[in-house]
Amino acid sequence: MSDERETPTAHGAGPMIRELGKKLAQGEAGPLLVLLMVAAIWTFFQFQNDRFLSPGNLTNLMLQQSAVATISIGIVLILLLGEIDLSVGAVSGFCASVMAVLIVNNHLPPEVAALAALGLGAFIGLFNGFMVTRFRIPSFVVTLAGSLTLVGLQLYVLGETGTINLADNFVTRLTSTFFPPLISWAVAGLAIVLTLAFALAGRTRRARAGLSVGPLWSLLVGVGVIAASFAALVAVVNQDRGLPLVMVIVIVLALAFAYVTERTRFGRHMFAVGGNAEAARRAGIKIDHVRMLVFVLGSTLAAAGGVLAASRLTAVNQSSGGSDLLLMAIAGPVIAGTSLFGGRGTVWSAIMGAVVIGSIANGMDLLAYASSVKFIVTGAVLIAAVTIESVTRMRRRGTAAR
Amino acid sequence: MHGRRALRWFGAAALVMGIVVTLGGCSSGTPTGSTGTTGTAPAAGGLKIALLLPETKTARYETQDRPLFEAKVKELAPDAQILYSNANQDSAQQQSQADAALTNGAQVLVLDPVDSAAAASIVTKAKAKNVPVISYDRLILNAPVDYYVSFDNEQVGKLQGQALLDKITKDGNAGKTIVMINGAPTDNNAKLFKAGAHSILDGKVKIGVEYDTPDWSPDKAQTEMDQAITKLGKTGFVAVYCANDGTCGGAIAAMKGAGIDPKTRPTTGQDAELAGIQRILLGEQFMTIYKAIKAEANTAAELAVALGKGTGVPSSMTLSKVNNGQIDVPSVLLTPVPVTIDTIKTTVVADGFWTTQQILNTPALIAAGKAVGLQ
Numbered sequence: 001m002s003d004e005r006e007t008p009t010a011h012g013a014g015p016m017i018r019e020l021g022k023k024l025a026q027g028e029a030g031p032l033l034v035l036l037m038v039a040a041i042w043t044f045f046q047f048q049n050d051r052f053l054s055p056g057n058l059t060n061l062m063l064q065q066s067a068v069a070t071i072s073i074g075i076v077l078i079l080l081l082g083e084i085d086l087s088v089g090a091v092s093g094f095c096a097s098v099m100a101v102l103i104v105n106n107h108l109p110p111e112v113a114a115l116a117a118l119g120l121g122a123f124i125g126l127f128n129g130f131m132v133t134r135f136r137i138p139s140f141v142v143t144l145a146g147s148l149t150l151v152g153l154q155l156y157v158l159g160e161t162g163t164i165n166l167a168d169n170f171v172t173r174l175t176s177t178f179f180p181p182l183i184s185w186a187v188a189g190l191a192i193v194l195t196l197a198f199a200l201a202g203r204t205r206r207a208r209a210g211l212s213v214g215p216l217w218s219l220l221v222g223v224g225v226i227a228a229s230f231a232a233l234v235a236v237v238n239q240d241r242g243l244p245l246v247m248v249i250v251i252v253l254a255l256a257f258a259y260v261t262e263r264t265r266f267g268r269h270m271f272a273v274g275g276n277a278e279a280a281r282r283a284g285i286k287i288d289h290v291r292m293l294v295f296v297l298g299s300t301l302a303a304a305g306g307v308l309a310a311s312r313l314t315a316v317n318q319s320s321g322g323s324d325l326l327l328m329a330i331a332g333p334v335i336a337g338t339s340l341f342g343g344r345g346t347v348w349s350a351i352m353g354a355v356v357i358g359s360i361a362n363g364m365d366l367l368a369y370a371s372s373v374k375f376i377v378t379g380a381v382l383i384a385a386v387t388i389e390s391v392t393r394m395r396r397r398g399t400a401a402r
Numbered sequence: 403m404h405g406r407r408a409l410r411w412f413g414a415a416a417l418v419m420g421i422v423v424t425l426g427g428c429s430s431g432t433p434t435g436s437t438g439t440t441g442t443a444p445a446a447g448g449l450k451i452a453l454l455l456p457e458t459k460t461a462r463y464e465t466q467d468r469p470l471f472e473a474k475v476k477e478l479a480p481d482a483q484i485l486y487s488n489a490n491q492d493s494a495q496q497q498s499q500a501d502a503a504l505t506n507g508a509q510v511l512v513l514d515p516v517d518s519a520a521a522a523s524i525v526t527k528a529k530a531k532n533v534p535v536i537s538y539d540r541l542i543l544n545a546p547v548d549y550y551v552s553f554d555n556e557q558v559g560k561l562q563g564q565a566l567l568d569k570i571t572k573d574g575n576a577g578k579t580i581v582m583i584n585g586a587p588t589d590n591n592a593k594l595f596k597a598g599a600h601s602i603l604d605g606k607v608k609i610g611v612e613y614d615t616p617d618w619s620p621d622k623a624q625t626e627m628d629q630a631i632t633k634l635g636k637t638g639f640v641a642v643y644c645a646n647d648g649t650c651g652g653a654i655a656a657m658k659g660a661g662i663d664p665k666t667r668p669t670t671g672q673d674a675e676l677a678g679i680q681r682i683l684l685g686e687q688f689m690t691i692y693k694a695i696k697a698e699a700n701t702a703a704e705l706a707v708a709l710g711k712g713t714g715v716p717s718s719m720t721l722s723k724v725n726n727g728q729i730d731v732p733s734v735l736l737t738p739v740p741v742t743i744d745t746i747k748t749t750v751v752a753d754g755f756w757t758t759q760q761i762l763n764t765p766a767l768i769a770a771g772k773a774v775g776l777q
Contacts, residue, residue, distance in 0.1 A: 049633065051632050056632060056660075057629075063659065064625050064628065104763060105763070161760065163648060163651060163675055163677035163678075165677045165680055167766065176658070176659065241661070309621065312655065313621055313624055314651075315651050317620055317651075319617060319618070319620065319648070320621075322617070323617045323619045323622065361625065362625070365626050365630075366633055368630075371614045374616075
């Protein structure tokens with residue numbers, strides 16, 4: 001109920017937050033709930049071990065979750081359509097394996113091999129999208145069957161040797177590069193200036209279109225909050241190894257796709273198709289084109305996640321992309337408010353979900369909990385988080401109906 | 403309204419199925435279709451031996467066990483016929499393959515069970531036809547198995563622990579803190595490795611943090627090591643016990659990520675994976691355990707031919723007893739071999755497990771190989 005009161009204030013707090021909150025606020029619990037969840041998790045682990053919130057560990061958390069967050073961004077796009085892609089784990093493992101084989105066995109330049117992996121991901125997405133749109137096969141069937149094939153192909157390309165090590169190269173540097181303090185500050189400064197510029201441009205555009213605009217001070221406060229969080233982030237990571245390149249990559253990807261979903265015609269079409277495909281079709285939206293493109297983006301981002309995972313491990317093996325990667329990549333955005341059934345969600349939920357799930361895993365490993373405890377706790381937290389999210393949404397809907 | 407609800411159930415079902423398949427997929431291998439029994443028409447008077455292997459996901463069964471076993475049988479009994487089947491990780495399929503082998507007149511079953519418990523019924527059927535059963539690599543439980551051929555898995559953990567302890571002591575770090583990264587908590591062999599390592603290390607070093615690694619996942623091992631470093635500090639440990647080469651790769655990646663030179667922290671491994679051998683050559687990993695599949699396949703072949711001909715156990719074999727819940731099974735337990743940078747040439751390369759060409763695939767490896775006489 002308190003969320004109900006938070007939403008209007010969030011609306012006044014500045015265009016960025018308004019943009020971020022807009023879709024979430026319409027029937028979602030809002031990012032505040034997730035932030036509270038993160039705060040609770042962090043407080044708990046910090047009390048258990050005071051190294052949890054150390055700069056080194058927070059940097060580790062970012063590195064550990066970069067691959068999942070990237071894959072989750074693609075999952076959000078697909079969930080917005082009301083579709084599901086159960087092959088993202090297998091796509092990430094297979095594309096990363098192909099990349100490693102191209103680098104180590106075929107001596108291709110790492111940059112080219114990484115691009116080939118992304119291209120391969122796009123092609124797999126195109127195939128999935130084609131099967132879904134042309135033959136009207138439910139996406140979970142196509143992608144589930146596809147993922148078995150991909151796991152087989154992964155075993156095949158890795159061959160007898162199994163694991164392939166990556167020596168120091170472009171790919172491994174994606175996750176082992178840290179910007180020195182001065183450059184980190186410059187990056188943060190640039191981000192702040194860009195945020196301000198976007199916010200002002202958006203405000204001007206609204207004013208010119210004759211829409212209501214909030215007072216200028218609230219915009220400045222909003223940008224100030226974002227600037228402060230960027231500054232805090234840089235201040236923290238500079239105490240350790242510096243700003244990780246991969247962090248910049250993930251944030252830029254999130255910004256880019258947030259822009260695509262919230263500000264472009266294609267983004268509006270995605271929400272339209274996810275909300276009600278038939279209505280979207282009658283409104284003249286080429287729903288099959290939208291679906292195809294979203295599957296391509298989803299698989300390409302999965303491949304990018306696979307490249308980042310390989311970069312972090314400096315190797316690929318038979319289990320790359322396996323284990324609980326798929327579950328975590330889907331659960332993250334859902335915990336943070338993206339609907340499994342289409343039409344509702346934000347790209348930011350991918351990042352926030354990855355932070356929630358990653359913090360739990362990171363903290364439990366820090367405390368060296370037994371595997372039994374880790375499985376039980378992770379499962380329980382996933383269920384609790386989704387329940388809380390669902391209950392607040394039901395309550396919201398209830399008050400709206402009254 | 404109905405359509406919408408149905409759609410939701412569909413979505414939920416899809417997610418659950420996806421999860422089940424993904425999680426199941428890690429532990430149970432990939433169903434890739436049956437290879438079936440490849441037996442041929444009975445040759446009059448020839449010895450018939452059935453070789454029943456469990457899966458195709460791990461490369462060893464098709465590329466090592468089968469050809470090595472067949473070669474040794476042909477050498478000992480040129481007129482012998484081998485009925486080969488692979489069950490693709492499906493225990494029901496293995497049952498039918500065993501039935502087919504017995505129907506085909508197999509005189510000895512060499513059985514690597516998909517499911518150690520379920521395979522007991524195969525043994526019962528074979529016994530009814532007076533066909534002896536050799537339990538190969540994995541022990542068949544609660545059944546009157548005739549012989550068991552495998553590696554001593556607890557010995558693997560002991561060898562890893564001893565090698566690490568010797569190295570720590572040599573480095574002047576005796577009694578200091580180490581990190582332990584064990585295998586999958588669901589794997590019985592992982593428990594044996596862990597027990598073996600503890601029996602050597604306990605009391606001699608301090609174990610700062612210890613993890614079991616679900617699915618033997620290298621990625622998870624990396625995260626575990628990240629957190630161990632956070633907990634103990636970069637200088638808070640002198641060595642890392644890793645149960646196999648995959649988890650060792652993860653631990654080494656974590657150390658590199660934290661700015662620790664892996665050469666300064668000895669690590670253990672197992673399986674003599676190509677990636678592991680390459681890390682050893684570069685000095686990043688201290689040791690691995692090589693389980694010579696050749697020795698295992700040869701032993702099983704000798705035993706099978708001896709049983710088929712009724713000549714009794716070859717005198718060269720030392721038998722010990724392993725209890726399988728019903729009887730003490732006479733067992734040949736082979737000793738696994740530790741491999742360090744100095745013994746790569748005399749072990750894995752000498753056996754043809756890996757060729758120098760496979761190992762030396764980067765300039766850095768070629769240079770490192772030259773230093774220890776590998777080229």
